[in-house]
Amino acid sequence: MKNLTKLLLFVLILAPMHFAEAVTPRKDLVIADLGQPQTNPWVINRHRFQECVARALNIKQILADDENMESKHVSQAESLISRQPDALVFNPLTSPAGAQVARLLERNRIPGMTAGRVVVADYDKEYKGQFLIGQMGTNLEAWGAAMAQAAIDAGHRKIAMIWNPKDVITTQYIWAGAQAVIDKTPGAKVIIEGRDRLSRETGIKYAEQYVARFNKGELDAIIVLGATAGLGTQFALEQAGRTEVDVITCDIDEQVAQHIRDGKLSFSIGGHWMGGGFALIHLYDYLHGFPIEDTQPDFSLIPVTAKTVDAYERQFLDSCVLTPNEIRNLSRVYNPDADLPGFIENFAKTWNQ
Amino acid sequence: MTIHEKTNEIKSQESGGLFQNLRNNGLSDPQTRTKMMERLRDNVPFIAITLVILLFWGISGDRFMSLRNWTFIAQQTPVLLLLAFALLLVVTTGSIDISVGSNLGFSAYMAALGMLWFGTMGFLVGIFAGVLIGILNGVIFSLFKISSFVTTLAMLIIVRAVLVIVSDGRSIYVSDQPMSNSNITSIEAKWLLDLGQFPHILYVSIAITFLLWVVYEKTIFGQQLKALGGNEKVLRLAGISVTWFKIQVFAAAGFMVGLASFINLARSGAATVQAGQMQELDAIAAVALGGTVLTGGHGSVLKTVVGALTLTIVANGLTIAGVPPSWSMIARGVLLIIAIAISLNRKQIDVVK
Amino acid sequence: MLDQQPILEVEDVSKSFGGVQALKSGSFKLSRGEVIAIIGANGAGKSSLIKIVAGVYKPDKGHITIKDTVIDPMHHNVGYMRQMGIEVVYQDLAIVPNMTAPYNLFLGRIPRKFGIFVDERKMRKKTEEVLAELKVKTVQSLSRPISEMSGGQQQSIAIGRAIAWGKEIVILDEPTAALGPNETKEVERVVHEIKDRGTAVILISHNLEQVFRLADRILVVHHGITSKEFQKTEVTIDELVKAITLG
Numbered sequence: 001m002k003n004l005t006k007l008l009l010f011v012l013i014l015a016p017m018h019f020a021e022a023v024t025p026r027k028d029l030v031i032a033d034l035g036q037p038q039t040n041p042w043v044i045n046r047h048r049f050q051e052c053v054a055r056a057l058n059i060k061q062i063l064a065d066d067e068n069m070e071s072k073h074v075s076q077a078e079s080l081i082s083r084q085p086d087a088l089v090f091n092p093l094t095s096p097a098g099a100q101v102a103r104l105l106e107r108n109r110i111p112g113m114t115a116g117r118v119v120v121a122d123y124d125k126e127y128k129g130q131f132l133i134g135q136m137g138t139n140l141e142a143w144g145a146a147m148a149q150a151a152i153d154a155g156h157r158k159i160a161m162i163w164n165p166k167d168v169i170t171t172q173y174i175w176a177g178a179q180a181v182i183d184k185t186p187g188a189k190v191i192i193e194g195r196d197r198l199s200r201e202t203g204i205k206y207a208e209q210y211v212a213r214f215n216k217g218e219l220d221a222i223i224v225l226g227a228t229a230g231l232g233t234q235f236a237l238e239q240a241g242r243t244e245v246d247v248i249t250c251d252i253d254e255q256v257a258q259h260i261r262d263g264k265l266s267f268s269i270g271g272h273w274m275g276g277g278f279a280l281i282h283l284y285d286y287l288h289g290f291p292i293e294d295t296q297p298d299f300s301l302i303p304v305t306a307k308t309v310d311a312y313e314r315q316f317l318d319s320c321v322l323t324p325n326e327i328r329n330l331s332r333v334y335n336p337d338a339d340l341p342g343f344i345e346n347f348a349k350t351w352n353q
Numbered sequence: 354m355t356i357h358e359k360t361n362e363i364k365s366q367e368s369g370g371l372f373q374n375l376r377n378n379g380l381s382d383p384q385t386r387t388k389m390m391e392r393l394r395d396n397v398p399f400i401a402i403t404l405v406i407l408l409f410w411g412i413s414g415d416r417f418m419s420l421r422n423w424t425f426i427a428q429q430t431p432v433l434l435l436l437a438f439a440l441l442l443v444v445t446t447g448s449i450d451i452s453v454g455s456n457l458g459f460s461a462y463m464a465a466l467g468m469l470w471f472g473t474m475g476f477l478v479g480i481f482a483g484v485l486i487g488i489l490n491g492v493i494f495s496l497f498k499i500s501s502f503v504t505t506l507a508m509l510i511i512v513r514a515v516l517v518i519v520s521d522g523r524s525i526y527v528s529d530q531p532m533s534n535s536n537i538t539s540i541e542a543k544w545l546l547d548l549g550q551f552p553h554i555l556y557v558s559i560a561i562t563f564l565l566w567v568v569y570e571k572t573i574f575g576q577q578l579k580a581l582g583g584n585e586k587v588l589r590l591a592g593i594s595v596t597w598f599k600i601q602v603f604a605a606a607g608f609m610v611g612l613a614s615f616i617n618l619a620r621s622g623a624a625t626v627q628a629g630q631m632q633e634l635d636a637i638a639a640v641a642l643g644g645t646v647l648t649g650g651h652g653s654v655l656k657t658v659v660g661a662l663t664l665t666i667v668a669n670g671l672t673i674a675g676v677p678p679s680w681s682m683i684a685r686g687v688l689l690i691i692a693i694a695i696s697l698n699r700k701q702i703d704v705v706k
Numbered sequence: 707m708l709d710q711q712p713i714l715e716v717e718d719v720s721k722s723f724g725g726v727q728a729l730k731s732g733s734f735k736l737s738r739g740e741v742i743a744i745i746g747a748n749g750a751g752k753s754s755l756i757k758i759v760a761g762v763y764k765p766d767k768g769h770i771t772i773k774d775t776v777i778d779p780m781h782h783n784v785g786y787m788r789q790m791g792i793e794v795v796y797q798d799l800a801i802v803p804n805m806t807a808p809y810n811l812f813l814g815r816i817p818r819k820f821g822i823f824v825d826e827r828k829m830r831k832k833t834e835e836v837l838a839e840l841k842v843k844t845v846q847s848l849s850r851p852i853s854e855m856s857g858g859q860q861q862s863i864a865i866g867r868a869i870a871w872g873k874e875i876v877i878l879d880e881p882t883a884a885l886g887p888n889e890t891k892e893v894e895r896v897v898h899e900i901k902d903r904g905t906a907v908i909l910i911s912h913n914l915e916q917v918f919r920l921a922d923r924i925l926v927v928h929h930g931i932t933s934k935e936f937q938k939t940e941v942t943i944d945e946l947v948k949a950i951t952l953g
Contacts, residue, residue, distance in 0.1 A: 192672070200524075212421055
C-alpha cells in the first residue's frame, strides 16, 4: 500500500518528464561486498563511499573481508553467497581468486561486479559467463604513469621506488605504467628498487638505506606505492635532513593532504576507491532490468598537488563526495538519461578543471 | 634370569668402555678438535657479524661504513632487538610466541591512544596493553594447556583484528607541533620523536639491554627460565609451580613487546594498523642467529643483540650494495641456515621436529 | 647403630586404577640408617608402593606412619610427604641437565638476595660442603651445566639434595640403571655415606648384586603383595630370584 502511494507520487512528480521509463525503485535489495581488511586508507574510503551509495539507493550491504589471503577470498565469497544476496561486489585479491568467485557467481546465478581489480584483462573478449556483469576497474597503468609523470614533470631523473613484492600482480601493473613513462624519458632511470610488505616502518627502513647509499644529488625522488609507506618515507627523509629528495605517492588521507599542503609531499593520486560505489550503482540498475552499457569502465585517478589539495580534501575526505540526489541521478532507475560510464570516465578530467 | 643377563650386559659394557678410553687417550687429536669446534660454535654470532660487516665494507666502502649509515643501523635495530628479547624469554623456556608482531601494532596504538586521552604518561597504557596480551597468551597456554605455537598463532590473528576494530584503520600521528588540521588524529610530543632518534634511541636500548641482562643472568626468574627449558618435569617434581611461572614468562615477554611498541611509536612517528606485521619472523630469526636453540634451556642476551644487529646490517648492506630485493631475501634466508647449522651441536640432538 | 624405633611404617596399603588392582597389600617398616631394597618383577606393584610413599598416589586403604605421625589421607600428596622428610630421586628425572650443580642441589629452594637475585656465593659454598661431605670429587667447574659431569656425579648431587635439606627418608628409584660401572660405584659409595649419617633409604633396583651390596633388608613384591622379607645375611641370590618369580 505504502509502495503504491510512493509509486503514485513518483508518477505524479517525475512521470511528466520520463513517463516511458518509469521503474519502481526496490527497497529490499541486499548486496554483499567482499574486499580486503581495513588496514589502509583506500579500503576504508571505498567502504565509506560505497555506504553512501547504498544509503542513497536503499541497499542493505553485507560486508566481509579476505584477510589478504587468496584461500580466504574464495571461502568468504562462498559464505556470502550462501546468504543469498541479490548481488555481490568484490575486489579480487588476485586474478585467480577472482576467477573462482566469478565461477561461484555463475553456478549460483547471482550477479556480481568487481570493484578495483579485475578478473580478466578484457571483459568483452575474455569473459564467457553472464553473471559477472562487468568489471569496475581502475586504470592501473594510467595510475602508475601519472605517478611517474609527476616525478618527471618536477624535473626528477634519478628515481628510487618502494613497492609491493612482485607477486602482488595488480601493483605490478601499476609499476609497469610508471616504468613505461620513465623508460621513454631521456636521462630518467630507476636507480634502486625496494620491494617489501608495505607499512610505515618499511617506508622508513628503505628511505634510510637509500639515503645511506646515495649522497646528495645522486637521488632525486622516491616513488612509493601507498600513503602509509609513503608517509614513513617522507618522515625518514625529514629526520635524516634529506628533504631535497621528493616523495611521490598515492592514496590521500588527511595526513597526506596536510603534507601536500605543507609542501612536504609534492604529489599523490587517489579516488580509485570510488569504484566500489560505482559498481553498486551498476548492479542496482542491472537488478532493475537495465542492461549493462559499459562492461568495463575504467576509473582514472585524481592527481592531487598543493594547488588542488584543499578542494580534494573538501570534497573527498570525510564526506560522501556526491549527495544522495547526485548518486540517484547516476542510476537509470531514477534518471533514464543517466550516463554512469561517461561520468566515471570524465570524473577525473572534470574534477581537475 | 633376566637379572643375571642385565648384570652381564653391564659387565660387557665395562670392557667396551675401557677400550674406548684407551683409544681416546691414544689419540688426543679428536678431543682437541671437538674443543675447538665447541669454541667456534659458541662464537658463531660474533664471527658472523664480523664477516658480514667486512663483506659489506668491501663491497660498498664508505657508503656502508659511514657514520650516517651506522646511525641508521642504530635506529633500525632497537625495535627488532626488543622483540627478539621478548622471544628470547619465551624461547629459553622451550616455548614460542609468534604474536609479538600483532602485539607490537596493538600496544603502539594503545600507547598513542593513551597519550591522546591522558597526556604524556598515557604511553603507559601501551606498555600495559603489551603485558595484558602477554598474560592472555600465558593463561591460555599454561592453564588450558594449548601449545604455545597454537595459542600465539590465534592471538596473532585476534590481536591484529582488535587493532583494526579499535583504530578503524586510522593512524594516530606523533608531531612536534600542534596540528592545524583537526581531521588528523595526532599527539603533540616532541620528546617522543626525539626519543626515536639517534642517539637517544641507542641509550634507551642499551639501558633496556643491561636490565634484561641482569634479569636473565642474575635473578631467580632468569634462572628459572633456563631450568624450565631444561626439564619441566623435574621442576614439577621439585614442587615448583610451573603453571604460574609460565604465565609470568609470557607477561614478561609482553612487557618487552610493550617497550618495543613504544620505541616503534617514537621511531616511526605514528601508530598504524600495519605496524609489526611479519615482525615476529625477523625476531625469531634474530634470536636464532644469536645462537639460542628454539628447544630451550640456553640463551644469551648479548648474542641476541648480535643476532638482531646482524639481521639489520645484512638487510641494510644488501640494499646499499644494490642487490635486487628477491635476491636479498634469499641471502638472508641462507645466512640464517648457515649460522644455525654451524652453531648446533648435532651430536647432542637425536630428534628434530 | 640401627635405631629400633621405625621412622616409616607402611601398613597394608592398596591401590587400584579402574578395575586393575596395582597393589593389593603393601606393608613394611624402615628405621634410621637402614637401607631397604624393594624388588619384584615388572608390574608386581613396586612402583605403586613407592609412589604411595612419595605421595604421588593416595592409597585406597591402609595407612602410613612417619615418625609416629599417621598421615591423614586428606594431606596425602607430594608436597606434604616432602615436608614430612621424604625425598625421591627418580632415575631420569633427578636433575635439570642444562643447569649447574649448585642449581640442582638447591632445586626449588634457591636462596635469594634482595628478594629477586640469586645468591650464587651461598649456593656454591653449600654445594662444596655437600660434595665434600659425600666425598664426591669434581673436576668440572661448578658454573658449568651439570650435564658436563659424569652420570655418577650427577646422581650423587641428586642424592646430595636429599641430605642437604635434612631429609630423613630417601627413595632411590633405579639410581644406577643408566650408569656405567665406575659411576655406579660412585653412587653406591654415596648411598653408604648417607646411610652412615642416619638417613633411611628405600632402594628400588633390578640389579641384585647391587641390592646385596647396599641393602640391609630386602622386600619382595609379588602380584601386588609384599610377600617376603629377608635379612641380607640370611638369603642367597637364587632364593631371591625364586621369590621374585614364584612369590
